[in-house]
Amino acid sequence: MSSDSPVLLELRDLRKSFGNVRALDGVSFRLRKGEKITIIGPNGAGKTTLVNAISGYLRPDSGSIIFNGIDITRKSPVERVKMGIVRSFQLVSVFNNLTVFENILASIISRKDLLRKPITPFINIEDAINEAEEILTLFGLDSKSHLYPLDLSQGDRKLLDIAVAFALRPFLLMLDEPTSGVATKEKHSIMAKIYEILDKTGTAGIVIEHDMDVVFKHSKRIVVMHQGKVLVDGDPEEIRKNDSVKQILMGEIYA
């Protein structure tokens, strides 16, 4: 995204320790509206802790999180969802007894607050249905809308999981390893799809990813974390040239 779009998320010196381990050791960065970053780093670098802190599942020991100009450090996860911060988890978590279509519809029903009225069985939900169709088309799942999640390939299940989160129309979508457990071939297509959708809808994204091929092919901005700190923050070229990154990351993974 262009560098003049307003700041969506600002992290100020976030710190979180688990006993002696400093999972977050003064993390600060800014994310603009519609901007996408990929977070990489060796195991235990604090990537998931960071996402947990932003989504409200963990309360940082100190520091603050500013979203859309509001300090959300003390807000609950549900409040943050309502404000537009939505995340997915490392493991796929969808409704296995609902069809793909109904999975999406469930999110839309919740977002549109269709259950508020007691006469819900008799209201027209054409809009919600149309929107569910649009989202499925966006994710390329439209031909599978009547299958159950367990009938899908692992890659499609991942996409569905993300689509359920996306149907809440977030401003910021955080994806924790969206391609884990997926065949290499599918990884690229899933990543391409995610970035395409985020671009198209102007949604900001924070993606945690392990596969370096995937990271360097699709990312525009990469944040490298190591021992709870942001080591480098820059475009793929910068990251590739950085010696300490090579040492820490490539060393660990490709040694």
Added chain:
Amino acid sequence: MVIVIKRNPLIEEISYLYIIIAILALAYPLVFSFLRGWDTILTYGIIWAIAALGFNILYGYTGLLSFGHALFLGLGGYAAGFMLKYLGVRDLELYILGGAVASLVIALAIGSVVVRYTRIFFAILMLAIAQVFWSLYYKFYWITGGSDGIKIPRPNILGIPSGSLDAITYQYIFYYYSLALLFILGYIMWRIVNSPLGIALRAVKDNETRASFIGFSITKLRLYAFLLSAVYVGIAGSLLAVHSRIITPEQAFWTSSGKIVFMTILGGSGYFLGPIIGAIIYNFIESIAMKYVYWQLIMGSIIIAIIAVMPKGLISVIEKIIGYREIKIQPKQYMQKGGDRS
């Protein structure tokens, strides 16, 4: 966007509700003429079907198993009894209304507490509450008539004075009246389970964590299902008392709760029509079994056999006959027809 998919028409289409209602409508005169005595059992089946239908929105759709729904059978029955005894009401419609309102009020009072519990805790809590009410009906015998209960003579139906009808005509009218109620309540329930509320309830049953994560209020949704089931079972309770022509504490006893659970599982709790089929067949099996001394033993053996052979319930037999069907469909039509749930 047209897709060819394999669908299960038994779950997909409301037409099977119409078929069951039609069969039941045609069956009564035949049963009445050729199987004297069984016509009463069939009427009981219809009434229990209303109760089981209401029970299943809570159990089959929301995943909360209650061992205490006799609470609402009792409330429905005693609502009718009290209206007669203390207010002199003699109209079936008012009894039904009274049963529904009484159940709704009590369900509202206890609901917000009980739905915070799930699984065995919810089941046992409901059992305990129902037993408390059952013992109250005994203790306050000067109000409730104790174990003798309250006799309920035939009430007026649709404003027709019951005295002006002979016994057989009255039985016919009462049967078709109950069947019409089953149809109306069944249709409303069908609309509910295929509405956003139905999807939300199934989502809660399926994956509570994710459901709350996408913004559903879990306790509120469970409360909706609880209230809905209470009203249905309350209505059935009023009808049951009228059909038995008496309300005694036994209708509120835990064995009645067990009966609702039994017939729902017998028919198939995973299907919309399962409880209806289960209720009707249960009443026939029970009447046959009751001729023997150890009839509970027979009933127990039957449910063990059914769970072993047909874990999805008796309805799976019909499912096998009808089979799956390949249909071309668009998502829009799909929602109008209703969703699958297995």
